[in-house]
Amino acid sequence: MSRVARFRLPLLAVGAVLVIAGTFSPWATRAFGFPGKMTLSGFPGGARIYALVLLPVVVLGVVDAGGRRRAGLFGAIGVFAVGAFNVIAIANDGGGVDAVAFGAWITAVGGALLVLAFVSLPPDRPVPSEWRTLPAPAELAIIAAFLGLLLFGVDNALSVNESSRFISFLLFAGFGIAAVGGLGLFGWLQELFARHRQVALVAGLVTAAAFPFTQNGNAYWIRVFASIGVFATAAIGLNVVVGLAGLLDLGYIAFFGVGAYVGGLLGNAGLSTMHVHVPFVLVIFVGASISALFGVIIGTPTLRLRGDYLAIVTLGFGEIFRITANNWDGLTRGPNGISGIPGLAVGSFKFAQSHEVFGITLPYFANYYFIELLLLVVAIIGFTRLNSSRIGRAWVAIREDEVAAAAMGVDTIRLKLLAFAIGAFLAGAAGTVNAHLATQVSPDSYTFLESILLLAAVVLGGMGTVPGALLGSAALFVIPEKLRSFQDYRLLLFGAALIVMMRFRPEGIVPSQRRRREFREEGAIGASGAAPGGPVATGGAT
């Protein structure tokens, strides 16, 4: 240990030089269609740029090695991972190890040396955010810049087409973000967004609305993002149930299905068993309400159960829904489902057509994207406002200690039912939109696996937060789309990611303030009363 510590600076220097040299050298000995012109020397093309860009973060770790182990270590791991992954990928695609040129090897070795240099550092002491409060205009500008950067980054990431390069990008982005997080940047950003919540929400909405305009009329990703929006809405609903009230629901997708079937049946679908056409605005509401009603019906007998028992019962309910939908030919058309759901139309505005706005063609999926965005905003506002009200506090209290909550006058059964109903309401609303987006509804879309994926999105993203649900859903839908050649391993990779996540960041990607403290302050018994400012002065309310 100490021997490594003595060699830290030389290790860093040699590692950095190797990485720079490596990224400017060829990574492949012959051209065989590996993305990024890897045979050329003298410029860091392809995945090489990722390793190079991470280097400054590592250097930041050197500048202030005292409290920056995380930044340096994650940056170094990222460099190593990009290098090592490309060695493997090039060898694999190029038909042998001889396809790998020295640049890739050097980069991987350099990365490994950097990792070695940081591993021996003691863990960072939790440093409270040193980032200061700036004048309001500057803070708003930073919010705008961040959102712009996000849009730019997303657009860029989506334009990376090759699986191997996309993995390099993921390694780069994942470790890069973790490293930058080590500098305390994200905590600060979160505070910034919290301080300017109204503005941030509107700015976020504008950014999201701008997305279809970056796609040059290409429908593919707009469609995927509309789906993400649908699932994110459902995930926010599930977040009420699981994240706030702490009720483990393993059959949640059924509520989504109820909404979808209502959307199909009332949407004048070609194969609907009911030949009615209800205006869509009403359909959303009816679908959500029927779904909420189901929530109450299922919840009334089951919510007296706790923990594991509730999970099993909800799992059973989810299966009952699917099997019923699969067999009730008279209403749901059984396994064929309901297809031919027509495009929406409001007056002369046809949703199933592409439109031209500001000279940019918006494919017709953009229309649904905007509808979904609107629904998502409603869900977000509802969630955050409920969360910070007496109802949200009562939910969290139930999650924390149901007996004590009841003893403090909280009507636990009523509030648990309410959580169930609101979760089901949002899932139902999302379901009706999805029915129109997919133009069909069939029982095999509402399997146990879907429930689990939604739950995983919530847990992965961070329980009890909106950005968590958004990020979780996005990760679960974009990454599989990008890694189509790994389709068969999707669940395997996903499982591995979950394990890694639970081990190293159990509070999720974007934890709620409460949850972060829950996991990070374990056992930190504070000297009570003797903390006038509070070591973690989060509340700026007073």
Place this chain on the structure above:
Amino acid sequence: MTENATPVLEASKVTKRFGGLTAVDKVDFFVNDREIVGLIGPNGAGKTTFFDCLTGMQEPTEGEISYRGKRVHGRPNVVTAAGMARTFQNIRLFPNMTALENVLVGRHCRTKSGVLAAIGRGPRFRREERESEERARELLQFVGLPRVADELAKNLAYGDQRRLEIARALATDPGLLLLDEPTAGMNPHETTAAMELVRQIRATGLAIVVIEHDMKFIFNLCDRVAVLVQGTKLIEGTPAEVQQDSRVIEAYLGAPA
């Protein structure tokens, strides 16, 4: 002083059986306005079970409980809404909520905003939230925890957690406060402070029932003491009477040397 006519709490023939075991056997019990009543007895005497019956956490097999002349029964939240609030023998705070939030949960049954109000954020909702927070901060101040409002409950020192639990119970605006071993695990200094706090609570107009093993605490504080032994009430009287009763000494304090 007409209120003195009806006791704050009146329990008659409260019995709780678990299968063949009778944990609480036909206990009659009452608490008058602004009275501090102690409930003592050896371990396993059924004190906490009796408390649970009073507060709706367990349904008595037989017997009736009324609060200010009105019969209370049903789930704990109903009992708390009626005006009886309790603390727990082994602290049951909401560990991952801040001290302030813990107390705010106590306000739940005295506030009314529903889902739509919470989403709409009208003036009434905001006033209610503001009043809740003011009251919660007041209570934190009252129990002596003005500086830890934003600390997580689990990070508070043991004695402070006990105080916070009392503040949380007081937030439900009770007429009767039931304390289950409020000084368990406290040092003598903290115990004295707790005694002072209980007196102050009584001074605000509440009646108090307290289970305690600390005899000094009980005999210094209580107006009246009831002794439970093996589920039945052995004796009830002033601290002096109870202290001198030979049966109590035998059953509970041990035979004199």
